Amino acid sequence: MENVTPVEQLIRDRIRDHGPMPLSDYMALALAHPEYGYYRKADPLGRDGDFITAPEISQVFGEIIGLWCVATWQQADRPGPLHLVELGPGRGTLMADALRAAGAVPDFIAATKIHLVETSPVLRNLQQEKLQGYDTTWHDAVDSVPHGPCLYIANEFFDALPIEQYVRTENGWNRRCVGLDPLTGRLNFVVDRTPIVTAGLIPPSVAAAPPGSLFEHCPEGLEIGATIGGRLATGGIAALIIDYGHRHRDVGETLQAVRGHDYHDILVDPGDADLTAHVDFSALAATARTAGAVPFGPVSQGAFLSNLGIEARTNKLAANQDEPQANLLHSGCRRLIDARGMGTLFKVLALTDARLGVPAGFEALAKAPDYRRSAH
Numbered sequence: 001m002e003n004v005t006p007v008e009q010l011i012r013d014r015i016r017d018h019g020p021m022p023l024s025d026y027m028a029l030a031l032a033h034p035e036y037g038y039y040r041k042a043d044p045l046g047r048d049g050d051f052i053t054a055p056e057i058s059q060v061f062g063e064i065i066g067l068w069c070v071a072t073w074q075q076a077d078r079p080g081p082l083h084l085v086e087l088g089p090g091r092g093t094l095m096a097d098a099l100r101a102a103g104a105v106p107d108f109i110a111a112t113k114i115h116l117v118e119t120s121p122v123l124r125n126l127q128q129e130k131l132q133g134y135d136t137t138w139h140d141a142v143d144s145v146p147h148g149p150c151l152y153i154a155n156e157f158f159d160a161l162p163i164e165q166y167v168r169t170e171n172g173w174n175r176r177c178v179g180l181d182p183l184t185g186r187l188n189f190v191v192d193r194t195p196i197v198t199a200g201l202i203p204p205s206v207a208a209a210p211p212g213s214l215f216e217h218c219p220e221g222l223e224i225g226a227t228i229g230g231r232l233a234t235g236g237i238a239a240l241i242i243d244y245g246h247r248h249r250d251v252g253e254t255l256q257a258v259r260g261h262d263y264h265d266i267l268v269d270p271g272d273a274d275l276t277a278h279v280d281f282s283a284l285a286a287t288a289r290t291a292g293a294v295p296f297g298p299v300s301q302g303a304f305l306s307n308l309g310i311e312a313r314t315n316k317l318a319a320n321q322d323e324p325q326a327n328l329l330h331s332g333c334r335r336l337i338d339a340r341g342m343g344t345l346f347k348v349l350a351l352t353d354a355r356l357g358v359p360a361g362f363e364a365l366a367k368a369p370d371y372r373r374s375a376h
């Protein structure tokens with residue numbers, strides 16, 4: 001008897017009944033099925049989990065973001081109440097570190113209400129433990145977060161949202177789906193030959209790519225980007241989006257599965273492996289701009305954290321620690337900013353209310369004459 005995960009059984013049954021499913025449906029079931037979805041049933045983060053994220057590598061990451069929030073709030077003339085919103089907060093580590101650093105400005109803490117957009121009950125429990133004593137509200141989606149002065153933070157959130165893949169065939173562009181191999185009965189990739197409307201979906205710059213090319217599109221991410229953009233244009237303040245991804249729209253496959261800190265087959269063990277895709281920052285910035293926000297960047301994570309003083313803060317913290325702890329802080333800092341670590345692949349995009357001006361960490365962009373166009 002073949003051993004398949006409960007999500008895979010469900011996916012196979014659906015494909016048998018209804019035919020191949022869009023990749024975004026496959027990812028949504030694998031990641032977010034209410035009972036068996038990857039993010040719903042366990043905590044995947046940390047050295048003992050499947051992957052590690054920046055806030056789990058060094059406390060200074062969250063601290064720098066907390067100081068960025070204070071600086072941006074001050075730049076917006078300190079409105080209150082301020083809604084500090086984090087999308088996909090994981091274990092709550094980033095928010096806890098950010099609030100500890102922001103505690104140096106008591107007025108900021110006094111003005112702030114915390115909102116966490118999180119669908120995982122397991123992670124919500126961890127967040128609750130970490131953030132005891134703070135006025136915190138949980139949301140299933142960003143839509144229910146109050147309007148008004150808001151700062152939005154998202155670290156490795158957008159890469160976890162379901163994507164679609166389109167493949168260039170001899171007939172134009174077609175959707176890639178997940179089907180069942182008739183010989184083995186296993187999941188496989190198939191191409192749905194139904195013609196698709198490419199206008200507004202496949203950018204002109206990639207439309208004529210050679211047959212076999214793949215183009216990835218994240219409808220849910222763009223919808224959330226449009227919601228945040230609209231909120232920023234009507235009284236919000238700014239959003240800071242940190243993730244791995246690309247600056248310019250292009251063909252290529254970035255979808256990957258990771259399990260136990262190693263690559264895994266995308267169609268094997270759905271629900272037990274993480275699935276992510278690079279964030280298309282230019283599409284996200286353009287969507288938010290259309291909704292009324294002003295994008296800055298993306299800049300590399302290394303440049304952003306360095307501009308905001310990660311090395312000085314790490315040195316100061318390390319000076320009061322024993323040697324192993326100090327080494328851990330220094331190596332964590334290097335991993336976050338070095339090109340061979342996360343410094344270049346990871347990028348930071350700011351979206352702002354048009355009245356804000358240049359946010360902290362993006363000053364170098366403002367010196368370029370065409371900085372307002374940098375995120376097209």
Ligand SMILES: C[S@@+](CC[C@H](N)C(=O)[O-])C[C@H]1O[C@@H](n2cnc3c(N)ncnc32)[C@H](O)[C@@H]1O
Nearest residue numbers: 039053088089090117118119120155156157160
């Ligand atoms: C890769 S983890 C990143 C965690 C955290 N930001 C960090 O840096 O450690 C993705 C987070 O997004 C949450 N998540 C994934 N899809 C979501 C969705 N559609 N709505 C809300 N949260 C989601 C997960 O439960 C998890 O907290």
